[in-house]
Amino acid sequence: MAEITLSYLLRLADEQGCSVSQEQAVAFLNEEGHRYEMWKHMMQAGEDFIVCRLMRQSIKTAAYR
Numbered sequence: 001m002a003e004i005t006l007s008y009l010l011r012l013a014d015e016q017g018c019s020v021s022q023e024q025a026v027a028f029l030n031e032e033g034h035r036y037e038m039w040k041h042m043m044q045a046g047e048d049f050i051v052c053r054l055m056r057q058s059i060k061t062a063a064y065r
Contacts, residue, residue, distance in 0.1 A: 005029055005038045 006025055013020040020028075029035040 005035050005042070008038070008042075 006022070006029060009025045009029065010020065010022065013025070029038070
């Protein structure tokens with residue numbers, strides 16, 4: 001989990017033109033529960049994606065019946 005959030009943080013910082021070292025990113029993630037909050041958001045996004053895909057698939061399947 002930590003590696004995923006760390007890699008995302010470093011990628012996002014780079015995309016925004018921010019110079020953030022790995023040590024700074026780890027420190028940020030360890031502050032005030034940032035790592036856990038990011039993980040919760042990623043899990044929710046994953047769940048939303050799966051539900052959306054399942055709904056689309058069930059609609060397609062129902063249309064062919």
